[in-house]
Every structure is written in C-alpha cells, then in structure tokens.
Amino acid sequence: MTLGDAFDILLCLLILTAAAGVIGGRDLFGSVALFIVYGLLLTIAWVRLGAVDVALAEGAIGAGLTGVLLLGAAAKMDDGAGQRPSFRPGALLLCAGVAGGLGWAVVSLAQPAAGLIPLVRENLPVAGADNPVTAVLLNFRGWDTLMEAAVLLIALVGVWALSPEDSWGGRSGLTQRVRVDGVLGTFGRFLPPIGFVVGVYLVWVGTSAPGGAFQGGTVVAAVWLLAIMAGVVEPPPVASIRLRLLLMAGPAVFLATGIWGFAAGAFMAFDPAYAKPLILAVELVLALSIAATLALLVIGRPRRPQ
Amino acid sequence: MTQTLIFGLTGAALIALGFYGFVSHRHLLRQIVAFNLIGSGLFLLFGALARRAPDGTSDPVPQAMIITGIVVSFAATALAEAIAERLHDRTGRPSLPDLDPDDDD
Amino acid sequence: MTGFLYAAALVILATICVSMWRVLRGPTRADRIMGAQLIGTGGVAVLVLLSLVHRQAGVLDLALLLALLAAFAAVGFVKSQSADGAGDPEGES
Numbered sequence: 045m046t047l048g049d050a051f052d053i054l055l056c057l058l059i060l061t062a063a064a065g066v067i068g069g070r071d072l073f074g075s076v077a078l079f080i081v082y083g084l085l086l087t088i089a090w091v092r093l094g095a096v097d098v099a100l101a102e103g104a105i106g107a108g109l110t111g112v113l114l115l116g117a118a119a120k121m122d123d124g125a126g127q128r129p130s131f132r133p134g135a136l137l138l139c140a141g142v143a144g145g146l147g148w149a150v151v152s153l154a155q156p157a158a159g160l161i162p163l164v165r166e167n168l169p170v171a172g173a174d175n176p177v178t179a180v181l182l183n184f185r186g187w188d189t190l191m192e193a194a195v196l197l198i199a200l201v202g203v204w205a206l207s208p209e210d211s212w213g214g215r216s217g218l219t220q221r222v223r224v225d226g227v228l229g230t231f232g233r234f235l236p237p238i239g240f241v242v243g244v245y246l247v248w249v250g251t252s253a254p255g256g257a258f259q260g261g262t263v264v265a266a267v268w269l270l271a272i273m274a275g276v277v278e279p280p281p282v283a284s285i286r287l288r289l290l291l292m293a294g295p296a297v298f299l300a301t302g303i304w305g306f307a308a309g310a311f312m313a314f315d316p317a318y319a320k321p322l323i324l325a326v327e328l329v330l331a332l333s334i335a336a337t338l339a340l341l342v343i344g345r346p347r348r349p350q
Numbered sequence: 351m352t353q354t355l356i357f358g359l360t361g362a363a364l365i366a367l368g369f370y371g372f373v374s375h376r377h378l379l380r381q382i383v384a385f386n387l388i389g390s391g392l393f394l395l396f397g398a399l400a401r402r403a404p405d406g407t408s409d410p411v412p413q414a415m416i417i418t419g420i421v422v423s424f425a426a427t428a429l430a431e432a433i434a435e436r437l438h439d440r441t442g443r444p445s446l447p448d449l450d451p452d453d454d455d
Numbered sequence: 456m457t458g459f460l461y462a463a464a465l466v467i468l469a470t471i472c473v474s475m476w477r478v479l480r481g482p483t484r485a486d487r488i489m490g491a492q493l494i495g496t497g498g499v500a501v502l503v504l505l506s507l508v509h510r511q512a513g514v515l516d517l518a519l520l521l522a523l524l525a526a527f528a529a530v531g532f533v534k535s536q537s538a539d540g541a542g543d544p545e546g547e548s
C-alpha cells in the first residue's frame with residue numbers, strides 16, 4: 045500500500061463517518077453542519093479522482109449553496125426535539141442488499157477500460173474548447189446542459205409558486221437588518237468584489253482549464269447572496285421584467301445558438317470555425333442566468349407584499 | 351484500479367446509508383439531506399468508474415454528466431426545502447401526517 | 456518529495472478527524488460550525504498540498520474557492536441564528 049492509498053482510505057473513512065453522523069445524529073442542526081463538512085471532504089475526493097471540474101461544482105454547490113440553504117431551513121424548522129432514525133430491520137436488510145449489490149458491481153467492473161476518452165480526444169480539436177469537460181458540456185452533449193438550465197428555471201418557478209397571494213410579485217426573502225459598521229456589514233462590502241472576480245475568472249478559464257459556466261455562476265450567486273444577507277443590496281421583486289429577462293437570457297441564447305446549428309447541419313451542431321467564440325458567449329450569458337437562478341432558489345419564495 | 355475500488359465502494363456505502371436515512375426519518379429536512387447523500391453517493395460511484403483508463407486520466411463524459419447531476423439535485427433540494435418550509439408554516443409540523451392511523455412511530 | 460507531501464496531507468487529515476469530533480459532539484451550534492470552519496481551513500491546506508502532488512490545473516483555484524465560500528457559510532450561519540433569519544447578532548442586544 046502506498047502513501048497515496050493510505051490517504052484515499054483515510055479520506056473515505058472520514059466521508060463515511062460524516063455521512064453516518066448526518067443520518068444517525070440526534071440534532072437536526074448538527075446533521076446539517078456535518079453535511080457541510082461532508083461536502084468539503086467530497087470535494088477533496090473529486091480532486092483525488094482527477095475530476096477538478098466536478099470538485100469545483102461540488103465545492104461551490106455542495107459545500108457552499110446547499111449548506112447555506114439547509115442552515116436557514118434548519119433554523120426555521122428545528123423544534124429542538126431532536127430525532128433519532130427509527131429502527132427498521134426490513135429497510136436495513138434492503139439497504140445492506142443494495143450496498144452489497146453495488147459493491148459487487150464495482151469490484152467486477154474494476155478493470156482497465158478506456159471509456160469515451162479516445163472519442164473525446166479525437167473530436168476535441170473541432171469542439172471549440174480545450175477543456176474536454178467543457179467541450180462535452182457545451183458541445184458534444186449540449187442537449188443535457190440546455191435541459192439542465194431549463195430544470196433550474198422550472199424549479200425556481202415552483203419555489204415562487206409557493207408564495208401566498210398577498211406577497212406574489214414582491215421581493216424574495218425578508219428585509220435584512222445589519223449594523224453597518226459591524227462584522228457582517230464589513231464582510232458584505234469587502235468580499236463580493238473579490239468573489240465576483242473569482243467567479244468571472246472561473247467562467248473565462250473554463251474553455252481551457254477546469255472551470256466553466258456552472259462553477260463560475262455558482263460563485264457569483266454566492267457573492268450576490270452574501271451582499272444580500274449583509275443588507276448591501278436588495279433582491280429584485282419577482283415580478284420585475286428585467287429580472288425575468290436575466291433569468292431567461294442564458295437558456296434563450298443557448299437555444300438560439302442551437303437553432304443556428306441548423307446552418308452547420310443539425311440542431312446544436314457548432315461549425316468548428318465559430319465554435320470557440322460561440323461557446324464563450326453562451327457560457328458568459330449562461331453563467332449570469334445561472335447565478336441569478338441559484339441565488340433566488342436559496343433565498344426562497346417571495347415573503348413581502350409588493 | 352485501487353482508486354476505483356476505494357471510492358466506488360465508498361459510493362455504494364453512501365447510497366445505502368442515504369437510503370436508510372430516507373426511510374427511517376420522519377422530519378422532512380432530514381429526509382432531504384438523506385436524499386442528497388444518495389445523490390452524492392451515486393456521483394462518487396459513477397466518478398470512480400470513470401477513472402479506469404490505463405493512462406490514469408479521468409473520462410470527461412461522466413464528469414460532465416456528474417456536474418449536470420449536482421446542479422439538478424441542488425434545484426430539487428431547493429424546491430423540496432421550499433415546499434417543506436411552506437408546510438411547516440401552515441401546519442406547524444416538520445413532517446408529513448401519517449397515512450395509517452395505527453402506525454404511530 | 457511526493458512522499459513528504461502525502462505524509463503532510465495525512466497529518467492534516469488527522470487534524471481534520473479531531474475537528475470532526477467537535478462537529479459530531481457539539482454541544483452548542485457555534486461549536487459545530489466552528490469545527491466545520493476549521494475543517495474548511497484544513498481542506499484548503501490539503502488541496503494546496505495536493506496541487507503540488509497532482510500538478511493538475513485548477514486545484515489551486517479550488518483551494519481559493521473554498522477559502523472564499525467558508526466565509527459565505529459563516530455568514531449564512533450567523534444569519535440563521537437571529538429570530539427571523541434576517542437580523543444581525545451584533546446589532547441586536
């Protein structure tokens with residue numbers, strides 16, 4: 045066993061400990077805090093698996109946005125009683141069976157296989173992006189990404205639809221009260237500019253190195269949320285036309301380039317000559333829409349009358 | 351291949367753990383967290399199997415699908431959380447009512 | 456050199472185990488979140504070490520991202536601890 049293997053095994057043991065604590069712990073808040081830790085450890089696991097793009101997405105969404113979303117929800121829904129999972133022998137047996145079956149599949153599949161790597165390598169020169177993951181996301185399997193952007197929008201419509209009649213069309217969340225010269229207020233003014241630069245950098249670098257619209261968009265969303273929580277800016281009312289245009293711009297531009305693909309032969313086919321600028325343009329607009337959608341998903345339904 | 355085994359088996363264990371948490375908890379937020387464990391376990395399993403190339407690189411196609419999956423599961427989490435919170439606001443209960451009155455756990 | 460870097464990363468993982476104990480045990484909410492923040496710091500350190508081992512682009516960017524988002528999670532926690540989730544503990548005595 046090498047030192048690298050020892051590192052992987054200890055990391056996986058930590059991940060499993062965190063997961064067991066998330067499920068088995070009594071305290072709801074403790075479970076959520078452990079889930080944030082779990083996301084962090086998983087981020088390291090993705091780096092070990094050589095998937096830095098996934099690590100960026102997991103770190104930004106799993107450890108960042110989901111953590112803040114669940115922390116807020118836990119504070120609202122915690123009755124202080126604590127919950128232990130009920131003991132269900134049948135379910136335990138079934139889960140052991142699932143684990144065993146999946147484990148057997150992993151062991152039997154653990155043989156060298158090239159997968160789709162040669163195919164991606166062969167087509168990378170005409171894809172318009174040097175980062176193979178970005179090439180798959182925006183070119184080879186652009187369909188998936190378009191549908192994903194649509195799913196985000198639909199989820200946001202679902203969240204908004206939960207608002208009571210009197211606050212429909214108003215601003216999301218509550219008015220934030222912040223002491224201007226306090227730590228929170230200072231954070232809210234100091235961090236967003238730095239974070240915004242990091243987010244834009246991740247989108248820009250995404251065509252040639254790990255990064256991309258989703259990762260960069262998530263960072264911009266986190267930064268916006270930070271400014272909102274610190275009371276520096278207010279979320280726009282959900283009835284605002286400008287907000288709705290911003291939310292739709294990304295999927296719309298992506299769809300438009302897809303239709304333009306008919307010029308190159310088929311829906312979503314990019315002409316290699318234009319592929320690079322097209323992908324970059326789609327990524328930039330998509331990142332802004334994703335940032336707005338994700339941030340509004342975290343803030344939740346409108347709570348204030350218009 | 352060691353990495354495929356280590357992380358793949360961890361992923362399998364996470365899926366089972368998340369599934370058990372999902373059926374054994376009544377609090378909706380704990381169920382949402384358990385659902386996220388199932389999802390991330392699946393991604394880890396998938397990602398571990400993507401790392402089987404002889405030259406040690408990671409297959410980009412599963413990576414792209416996992417990124418899509420992470421974002422979609424976040425959207426599902428946010429929607430589920432909003433529904434659970436609304437239920438809590440209206441009924442004061444953090445869990446769904448029992449369908450079977452005899453089953454009081 | 457790789458051996459030394461792995462050994463250093465293993466030591467940091469061991470310190471993460473200790474912080475994990477604090478997150479698991481509590482007893483107060485602040486204890487748990489401070490433990491989680493400490494694990495975040497340790498995670499950044501592990502990623503910086505791994506960036507030297509793997510020599511893969513983007514790992515350092517990831518460390519930067521996690522350092523930034525740790526502050527974000529801390530603000531989310533502070534916010535969630537006020538009565539309606541919208542206040543500032545410093546401003547309300």
